Amino acid sequence: MNQKKVIVIGAGFGGLSAAIRLLHQGHHVTLIDKRDKPGGRGYQYEVDGFKFDGGPTVITAPYMFDELFALFGKSREEYFDLIELNPFYRIFNEHGEYFNYMRNMDDAAREVAKFSPSDVEGYKRFVESTVDIFEKFHPYTEKPFLSFKNMMEIMPDVIKTGTFRSMYGYAKKYVKDDFIRKVCSFHPLLVGGNPFDTPSILGLIIQFERQWGVHYARGGTGAIAEALFRLFKEEGGKTMMETEVDQILFRNKKAHGVRLSDGTKLDADIVVSNSDVAFTYKHMISREDRPKVVDLYYDNIQYSNSLVVIYFGTRRRYLDSKLHHHNIILGKRYRGLLRDIFNKKKMPDDLSLYLHMPTITDTSIAPEGCESFYVLSLVPHLDAKVDWEKTGEAYRNGVLEFLEENYLPDLRSNIIAQHHIDPLHFRYGLNSYKGAAFSVKPSLTQTGYMRPHNKSGFFDGLYFAGAGTHPGAGVPAVIASGKIVSNLVAEKYGISRPEGVNSAGELV
Ligand SMILES: Cc1cc2nc3c(=O)[nH]c(=O)nc-3n(C[C@H](O)[C@H](O)[C@H](O)COP(=O)(O)OP(=O)(O)OC[C@H]3O[C@@H](n4cnc5c(N)ncnc54)[C@H](O)[C@@H]3O)c2cc1C
Structure with a gap:
């Protein structure tokens, strides 16, 4: 022993x-x-x-x-x-129209047709191409990368699959509509990457989800x-x-x-x-x-972005809204907003949000007749020198006001429980360098x-x-x-x- x-x-x-x-x-x-x-x-x-x-x-x-x-x-x-959840995500464009990100290819293709019929075939080819990415790179996610030799081993596949391209750049090869390109390439945001410069090796996440589903515990x-x-x-x-x-x-x-x-x-x-x-x-x-x-x-x-997350519970349900369990709400400006956050380390004036509404699936996590949410907004890490103590409240109010005006009527008067985190929590609560x-x-x-x-x-x-x-x-x-x-x-x-x-x- x-x-x-x-x-x-x-x-x-x-x-x-x-x-x-x-x-x-x-x-x-x-x-x-x-x-x-x-x-x-x-x-x-x-x-x-x-x-x-x-x-x-x-x-x-x-x-x-x-x-x-x-x-x-x-x-x-x-x-x-x-x-298991289906759709995996509901993705909203700046006009409040939504794409149901379905597990089944034909169902997803019908959603593509709602926005851009000429992209249906390209979308299917895009999704199928991520099978190759998954098969080539998934095995490496469970192996250590301790030597440069390991890196050289994967380079031929990186070149063959074109995955040195950014996730957005990769999607662009297959589909023309800008919103569908965003739908195909948002996954790096789930792990702290900018779709415009994160290598499309991360396309393997698309297959993780398709192979094993998206679940809620x-x-x-x-x-x-x-x-x-x-x-x-x-x-x-x-x-x-x-x-x-x-x-x-x-x-x-x-x-x-x-x-x-x-x-x-x-x-x-x-x-x-x-x-x-x-x-x-x-x-x-x-x-x-x-x-x-x-x-x-x-x-x-380089370090990832930071986040402001507001957790809130309402005294009423919002089942009459167009929201689903996982909602991605994209603003008009996307590339510019991400450039501000990831590259310029500057607070953008506009928002792109993820809104979680788990009580749609599980009412046990809220008092009877109530709805539970969290809204997540991307912000730069602490190099941006934002004084969160001073400006945090106004920022959070802006996020809730946006949701009230566009998705959740009378939201603020219905909130009965609330909590939030911001870059200071990541830095001092969780000991993350630069609050990333x-x-x-x-x-x-x-x-x-x-x-x-x-x-x-x-x-x-x-x-x-x-x-x-x-x-x-x-x-x-x-x-x-x-x-x-x-x-x-x-x-x-x-x-x-x-x-x-x-x-x-x-x-x-
Ligand atoms: C808001 C948000 C939403 C996300 N959504 C998703 C998602 O939907 N799906 C997904 O797969 N991923 C998601 N992620 C990413 C995912 O949550 C993280 O990448 C992952 O959970 C990080 O796990 P970790 O093992 O690195 O540890 P962490 O979760 O970072 O935990 C580290 C722990 O170490 C402790 N610690 C640190 N320093 C010390 C110390 N000195 N002494 C004692 N304890 C210490 C901290 O208290 C903490 O508990 C999300 C992340 C965030 C922030």
Whole structure:
């Protein structure tokens, strides 16, 4: 047996995935998080009888959750239910007309015909072409990218599939109508990328959704985080919530534990950080320990956008509106708005929104007769120097006013519960460098080998799972990063418990 003491910093989905898998390998795993509940960005807020999922709402690839339960001979269905959604999204143009983004190709093609009949064939070819992208690149999402050789291996496929093009540029090859191009290329926005410069390798998300569906977890995404947390504890994992790690400790370039913010030191043979990778290097590793090149790197790479999210519950239902469960509301200006946010780091005057209306699918998360929502607005990260303390309220009011005028009549007088987050929450609440909502931005030069690695190149025993590392942001990606970390640990230290045996020593 080669049991190690492992500390996982952060109970986000990446941290939970790594912790569960390392526990299954037979290690002593302690999961530490500064918040009182697990989930990280997927934290569920409870306000006046409403349950608001803090972040991820679009759930796909259920097999990735199933795998974690199956490791211990358990079935995911015993822990939470998934409900399949169709349409996946309702996407509104600036005139309030909508496109139902359907799973079935013929249904989706009928929606294309509503806006641009001449694009139907192109749309079908576009969607079919993403099968090739998926088949070529999906296997790499569960493998580490630790050497430049790995990168060279995929380059011929990047060239062959044309996926060096931006997502929007790729869609443009197939369809002419600008709104349909947006419909084909918005997916990078779900993981912190600008469709105009994120490589169309991310087209593989389109196939993730088509192959496995888009789901909602009954009780909200918070139910998934709670289920994974429960599994971890049931199988013998130790948890320390409301506990903040201040520093990772090293001896001879090897991690040997952590120091908590109250000064307590905890020993470990292996430390896995699910805290933002840039924050970890710049704030949780002392200047004496970290090489100068680390600061140079993290000061010069690009970070994703930030967000303002307003969670609100109304005393009435809005079932008579044209909204669905997942709504994407695009403004008139799109490329310019994204350029302001991603490139110029400037607050735009206009809005593009995502509106979540989960009570359409699940009334259990709101008091009877009430509707629960969250509206998410893209904003630049903290380099934009916006004084959120001063201007945040006016901004949020503007968003609610827009919804009231265009989608939800009398909204503001019907709100009975409310909460919000903004870039300051990402920076100080979640320890994300520059308050970026999705950590390191996905781009051609920040993908694969060129993205922060899952294993530190500077320190032994230090690993990273989470949005800023390979393969990237989004729930499936961070769950995969946890799997990659556990495989790297197994490669280095061996597995102390054979596959197929649970913590009680029983065959599963
Ligand atoms: C509003 C929003 C909507 C989103 N929607 C979707 C979606 O619909 N579908 C999708 O797939 N993805 C979505 N995403 C992206 C997805 O939520 C994230 O990429 C993913 O959840 C990040 O997980 P993570 O493992 O990196 O950890 P995080 O969620 O970032 O969690 C990290 C954890 O570490 C803890 N921590 C940090 N530092 C310390 C420390 N020093 N000591 C102790 N604890 C610490 C934090 O408290 C936190 O709990 C969304 C993101 C946001 C913000």
